[in-house]
Amino acid sequence: MRKFPERRRRKQKNALILHVNSGLSPEKTLLLRACLIFALLAVVIVIFWFDRDGLKDQIDGHISFSDILYFGMITVTTVGYGDIVPVTDTARLIDAFAVTPIRIFIWLIFLGTAYEFVIQKIVEDFRMARLHQSLEGHIVVCGFGHSGMIAAREMVAKGHPEDKIVAIDLAEDRVSAAADAGFIGLLGDATSEELLAKACVGRAKAVIVNTRRDDTNILVILTVRHLSKRSKVIASIRDEENIKLARLSGADLVVTPTRVGGYLLADAVETQHATPFLCDLMSAGGHMVMDERTARPDDVGKTMAEIEGGVVVHIHSGDREIPFIERERYRIQPGDKLLMICPASKPAGNP
Structure with a gap:
């Protein structure tokens, strides 16, 4: 036998899928997202630092690195407090077309993380609880x-x-x-x-x-x-x-699918109708169906040939297997399992 395959693969859910096996632990996922957020914040700070001449500090009129760090953080997380503002057209365009998309992306990360680790888990647990009750x-x-x-x-x-x-x-x-x-x-x-x-x-x-x-x-x-x-x-x-x-x-x-397929292929060589009949017999949409039921009280003592409602082709009696060739001799015993071929419209079924 071959080696057992490795498990786990990360997949995304849809509305009707009730469980996902994740390839990353929650700790690793949060760490990766935190690193991404810090990287984006660093990009914003670098952008503001190189365009610091376009900013104005309403308090002391001087823009230091600590001011850039502060302005970058509040610009990404909020819309600012008005103490430091862009005063040139270039600074305003950079804020509109470079910093704002980064701000939106970071907030999407925050919201996505909250949904995945809190809201989605609550919904998932609720649905799994309902599933356990109904199954x-x-x-x-x-x-x-x-x-x-x-x-x-x-x-x-x-x-x-x-x-x-x-x-x-x-x-x-x-x-x-x-x-x-x-x-x-x-x-x-x-x-x-x-x-x-x-x-x-x-x-x-x-x-x-x-x-x-x-x-x-x-x-x-x-x-x-x-x-x-x-x-x-x-x-x-x-x-x-x-x-x-x-x-x-x-x-x-x-x-064994390969064995069953081999039998059907071999039958098809010598016969024209045996294979289609067997496929029809195995399918619920066919004209005939296989049915297995326990012998009823009125079946006991009868032979296979005397059973009505279908053709008994095999009987399982305790540890014995009674083949079709015994259909005229074997008498059905209490508890026997009857394997029958029945018309699809009238399956024998269990009583």
Whole structure:
């Protein structure tokens, strides 16, 4: 397996994204902005110093360096007190077209910092609190690439509410696409325990792990399992050698896209209609759907062939797997799980 990828990347929020993992600590961000402000103040002081002949001190008529320092500070932070004023056209033009833009830029830095570190955090905390209250029995999709988007759309097509699907990804465009589709977007690293806790994986119905790399997927599985023992974990693993590791890490079900794609391609060589039928069967928009349900009281004692409402193709009975070939012989037992092919308009569903 490859080395685990480095985490954290700074991204900007939009209205529907609920979390941002920042690449810089608040202390470093404030330090950088403070340095920028001091640099701009130094530029203003230098400008006034070289044009000091255009200024007039109303108190003693003399402009010293301390006067320039004082005038530069109050000009940038306020509009001045009138004790030192520009008296020449050049000084006034410099103040209007050089110093004023710097003053505006510095105030934008002040306001932006206040918004990012105070107002935005208050709003973010409020929205996260509401999110925690509302999320229960939801689906968390870790890695919202093309297959993640398809999975989310399929779940919606099968009746899962859009606002009960949480998409986590490092790429801002993917999280924005999830938010635009009506899902909850969390921008950040899915291997982060803090971020997964914000996604309430402990109360999730299922967690789909589908990042770009197998090693990242396995780390996500381990983190999810640390936070939740009951949530169903479905993992997408590309390399065959990593399937066992994913299962040992706590994945309930492992899907191998390369294997599934290979099966479909092989079927397409010898058949004309098998591959389209299988794709139709897997899609919620198809004419037939796969359904899994627990045996009802009136199913007990019947064979697979006697079950109405669909075709039973497989039964999971305790530790046994009952294949389709046993459909005329095996008698359904209480607690059996029936895997059925049903018409899309009449899914069997759980009772």
